[in-house]
Amino acid sequence: MLIVNADHLCLAGVASLEEPCTYCSRPLAAYPLIMSDDRSQTVYHVTCALELVTDLLVDLATFFPEIRHSSEVRGYLAPLGISWRSGDGKASSWH
Numbered sequence: 001m002l003i004v005n006a007d008h009l010c011l012a013g014v015a016s017l018e019e020p021c022t023y024c025s026r027p028l029a030a031y032p033l034i035m036s037d038d039r040s041q042t043v044y045h046v047t048c049a050l051e052l053v054t055d056l057l058v059d060l061a062t063f064f065p066e067i068r069h070s071s072e073v074r075g076y077l078a079p080l081g082i083s084w085r086s087g088d089g090k091a092s093s094w095h
């Protein structure tokens with residue numbers, strides 16, 4: 001979920017922009033922010049979320065080089081309880 005104002009931030013369970021980003025530990029400080037859709041609903045800087053996604057995709061490509069389609073990514077992530085939202089707007093969740 002994209003967080004672009006104080007109402008969104010409150011819904012994400014974050015009291016203020018002074019709280020630290022889980023990934024980099026720096027204060028959230030400014031909008032926009034990203035909230036993951038996992039159980040903990042973690043809030044990140046947009047750049048940190050992109051870095052996490054990039055790391056995940058690089059790891060997947062390293063260990064599973066045969067992956068070519070998002071449906072295959074979903075298949076690998078599902079047993080781990082990780083959601084995958086493809087560029088075609090289709091979303092899946094295994095929570």
Ligand SMILES: [Zn+2]
Binds near residue numbers: 023024025044045
């Ligand atoms: Zn961060």
